[in-house]
Amino acid sequence: MPSFSRGFHGRPRHPDVDPSRVPPGQYVVDDFPVLSAGPTPRVSTDDWSFAIQGAVDATASWTWAELNALPQETFTVDIHCVTKWTKLGTTWTGVSVDTLLEGVATEAEYVSVWADGGYTTNVPLEDLSDGKAWVVHTYEGEPLEPAHGGPARLLVPHLYFWKSAKWVRGLTLTVADEPGFWEAAGYHNYGDPWREQRYWSD
């Protein structure tokens, strides 16, 4: 164990935070770190669309205007990144995935989420349902910045934040579970922060 450097403290930690809000192994941050597996795509909302496809009876898709015409929700959640930072009380506006799944007939149990830039992640369909996930376009009252996933990202706050795919463009419903970018790289297939499911071996 290296000796410590006098006077170095690192970013301020938050000892007075309600520990029941902080999953094991996490620390609370005030800033919003930007992490990415690749370059930030630049997509105009004029060209943007979102689709639900795959093991469905019929593909459903929305333009930007159509997405924004759907019922919107504004809500506040805590988010947890597998790199150990947790940010409490983040406020988002977007469309519940339940709304998007309305009328989608499927036997599929899994979803492959895909995004501009080629990023993918996989989530069980039930983890995107019943109020657990949204496609969000607004963060803290402002349009979501490209670095944080704008124009729109998926938000699945009950799982590690790598599942909340930035620059999301669609959900492909699948019969078999298909590991996405980080799942195939060694991270956990499901990613529950409360059971500290960070890596495939956890």
Added chain:
Amino acid sequence: MSTADPDGLTLDGNAIAGMLAEVFNGAEMTGASRVCASCGQRHAIGEHRLYRGAGLVLRCPGCGDVGLLIVEGDGWREVRMWGAWSVRVPAPPA
């Protein structure tokens, strides 16, 4: 040769050369090279674009394809590599 990076968030292989040297037994990694499996171009590891996501990603400066992924756990690193890498690694003394 440029990537669209208005945020200036990306670095290059130089930034993880220390860690790569640990992975490769002390090898000088920035000058090691890789022939990309997608575009066929050869670039020094120091010129590959580095992204920090849940893990580390090195991408080909020619086409953006992933050349290296490193996921770090507690006491281990999982390394995946694509393309034809050429690395000169110091050999332990006989």
Added chain:
Amino acid sequence: MIAAPRVLWRTATVLELVDETPHARTLVLDVPDWPGHAAGQHVDVRLTAEDGYQAQRSYSVASAPEDPRVALTVERIDDGEVSPYLAGELEAGDTFEVRGPIGGHFTWRAADGGPLLLVAGGSGLVPLMAMLRHRMRVGSRADARLLLSARERDALLYRDELEQLAAAGDGLSITYTLTRAQPEGWTGYARRVDAPMLEAVGPAASVQPRVFVCGPTPFVESVADHLIALGHPAAAIHTERFGPTGG
């Protein structure tokens, strides 16, 4: 091709601190068993807090290989985690860990010869300064041109030393561009580095200079694009990108 020593963490002790500008400080270090370095290499710095929390950043070695003391120049980023400590709180006698020297692709030895084109954005000057200090120490007369971009004159690192180096008449020329604010009577460049500026500074692509570009990523990407457009082969352009915040 440099044979790398085993990459170990060593404990460095701060010998001296030198304020370079209001925002940047040089740390002169004693590193036991330092294996020596080549100009352009960097070290990884690791700080450990009393509770065990660790942070790590990379800093280019500013000193020439001929200098027995290892010097790093750190620019303080206001909301950074590490640089406000290194360029602020840190005192002589304090210690932290360093790993290195690291790098081979972004290095220059006088034996490599010239012509040499060095393009620096802000603190990207640090590794290039090690190259120029090395060049001076060994008495190289290789054609070397430094194009240095900074926001304003007060942000220029090593100002006096650069003037001395340029006045030596040994084949080094230095061109400055101040992009945000210029002092009264300034006759130098006052815009971002572009192709006409690079062409004017030279050397021409036809003489096949070795090129080193260092600074924030957008700067490096832009300069590299201009150089390619001017005909410099990609293989002759060595780049090192610094984070925008540095930390």
